[in-house]
Structure formats: structure tokens, C-alpha cells
Amino acid sequence: MEPTVTRVDATLGVTITGVDLANLDDATWRFIEDAFHEYALLIFPEQHLSADDQVAFSNRFGDIEILRENAKAVPITNQKPDGSTFKPDEFRFKALRGNEGWHLDSTYMPLAAKAGVLSAKVVPSKGGETEIADMRAAYDALDDVMKERISDLSAYHSLYASQAKIGHKVEPGSGYGYHTKGAPLRPLVKIHPVTGRKALCIGRHAYRIPGMEDDEAVQLMEELIDFACQPPRTYSHRWTPGDLIIWDNRCAMHRARPYDFSETRIMQATRIAGDPASELAPTAMDPLVGVFEPSTTNR
Ligand SMILES: O=C(O)CCC(=O)C(=O)O
Ligand SMILES: [Fe+2]
Numbered sequence: 001m002e003p004t005v006t007r008v009d010a011t012l013g014v015t016i017t018g019v020d021l022a023n024l025d026d027a028t029w030r031f032i033e034d035a036f037h038e039y040a041l042l043i044f045p046e047q048h049l050s051a052d053d054q055v056a057f058s059n060r061f062g063d064i065e066i067l068r069e070n071a072k073a074v075p076i077t078n079q080k081p082d083g084s085t086f087k088p089d090e091f092r093f094k095a096l097r098g099n100e101g102w103h104l105d106s107t108y109m110p111l112a113a114k115a116g117v118l119s120a121k122v123v124p125s126k127g128g129e130t131e132i133a134d135m136r137a138a139y140d141a142l143d144d145v146m147k148e149r150i151s152d153l154s155a156y157h158s159l160y161a162s163q164a165k166i167g168h169k170v171e172p173g174s175g176y177g178y179h180t181k182g183a184p185l186r187p188l189v190k191i192h193p194v195t196g197r198k199a200l201c202i203g204r205h206a207y208r209i210p211g212m213e214d215d216e217a218v219q220l221m222e223e224l225i226d227f228a229c230q231p232p233r234t235y236s237h238r239w240t241p242g243d244l245i246i247w248d249n250r251c252a253m254h255r256a257r258p259y260d261f262s263e264t265r266i267m268q269a270t271r272i273a274g275d276p277a278s279e280l281a282p283t284a285m286d287p288l289v290g291v292f293e294p295s296t297t298n299r
Helices: 026-039 051-059 091-098 135-141 144-150 159-165 214-228
Strands: 004-007 014-017 041-044 074-077 113-122 130-134 154-157 183-187 189-191 198-200 206-208 234-237 244-248 252-256 266-273
Touching (some): 026 244, 051 113, 051 244, 074 113, 091 159, 130 244, 135 214, 144 214, 159 206, 244 252
Parallel strands (some): 014 041
Antiparallel strands (some): 004 014, 074 266, 130 252, 189 198
């Protein structure tokens, strides 16, 4: 089998067919890794990977973040173990709604993620797409004034802050992402450790910029997100069960799209840990926790 690569209609992303991710030889793996660095988003239709096979494929890229209950592959789903679906007042429902805002994974943790892997098991009849946005092309498209304005800025990232934006107030110790009150401080412009390309490091978890009034910082970051997440930099993946995608979390944001929550959606996720040399951020005990007020935007 020879891999076939087809560009999608965006600045990032290719569809790759003619590969079996459950049985990868080294030559095909190197081909995939090169494509990952070049296109930042790889789409593999009809793979139907088991949890173990998805973990093994993910491990080609690196170690996996343990997201909850010591699992390496975790379901991202609105379905409860008893088969019913989460109700709007339940914690996990609010976490799912949070995923609908443009974000980078684990930037609120000291070590941000290298990549996200998602595959579809059960999909709703409409909606529930995953969208990916190219933060390299977004940076490149900024005018010189904005590039200069943000060149030395950093932002604090926090899951407390991003959930508070959608009216979800969370206490420390409530689960993944709420281990610490500290907030990692990350430059707005990230240099990719492999390609050297600059990319915007923004998203819903970024909430405060040292040296700037909060209102101004929020406005700046919303402006950047609105600018960045527009065609031709975005791709929307309409899922078919068995599809698997992987995005480079160091230079691409993503979000889930809403669907009818009475229908079931079951995704299988593995999140690859970043490299401490490039994804570890200093974490300040920022005085923010408890000051968030819900707002209505979830970018
Ligand atoms: O459910 C989705 O489409 C996206 C979930 C997500 O944000 C993730 O896997 O990191
Ligand atoms: Fe995510």
C-alpha cells in the first residue's frame, strides 16, 4: 500500500489514505511524521482503531498525557455509562461545551500538549464537527504593526478562567486541569521546535497579559482569535465513524461544534505530551482564581 496525500481546502491539513495506522512500518511512519510537520493536520479516513491501537499510534509521536482515571485513551462523549446523556447542569457537560471555544490543549497546564488525536466511534446525525485553525498562517497574515505589538507579549492560561467565561465556576482539585491555582505564562508568538515557524499561541484558555489592563488584553486576544480563525486558515471535519485526525497543538487550534445533545457522540481521544524543552511554561501563582465573572463569549 502506498500512501496518497490530498490537500484539504485550507492552509493546513491533508487527507492520507492507503495507510493502516494499526500496522505501521517505519518508512510509512517517517512519511507521516514529515507530513505532520508540514501540514499540521492529518486526516485518516476508515481506520477504526481500538483504544490500544490509537495509543500505539500516538506513542509514535511521544508520551501520552494521562487525562483521567489513569486512562491513556479517553472517551470524549456526552454519553454516561448507563447510556443516558449528560444534562446541562452536569460537570462533564460543561467541559464539553467548553471544547466548543477555539483552544489549544493543555496550555493551562505547566506542560502543554504536542498533539491531539481524535477518532470517531458514534457521531450525531448533524453538527458535532471538529474544526482546526492554522496559527502559523494566522501569524503570517498579521500586519507588521500587530506583529510588532505582540512580539514581546505573554499571556496567562487557565482552565478556571476559560470555564468561567461560559459560566462554569470550578473549585481546585475538581479534576484534570484543576490541579493547581497557578497559571502558566506563555508567549503569544510561539516558535515551532521543529520547523522554526512562528505561530499564535492564543485561545480560550489565555486570559491575562502582564503589563496590560485586563479589558484591553481580552479585547486584543479576541481580536486575534477572530482574525486567525477564518478561511482559508480553518478546516471543518465532518466525522464518519472510523475517521482519525491528528493536529499539531503547537501551531493549530481546534474546537468542537455543537450538536443535538439528546443524540450520542462518542469520540476516542489521546493527547500527546509536549517536550519540556519547548512546551513547558513558568507557572505563576497568579491572583486570578475567584475573580472570574461569567461572560457570554466562548471564542
Ligand atoms: O470533541 C471535539 O470535537 C474536540 C475535542 C477536543 O477539544 C479535544 O479532543 O481536545
Ligand atoms: Fe481540545
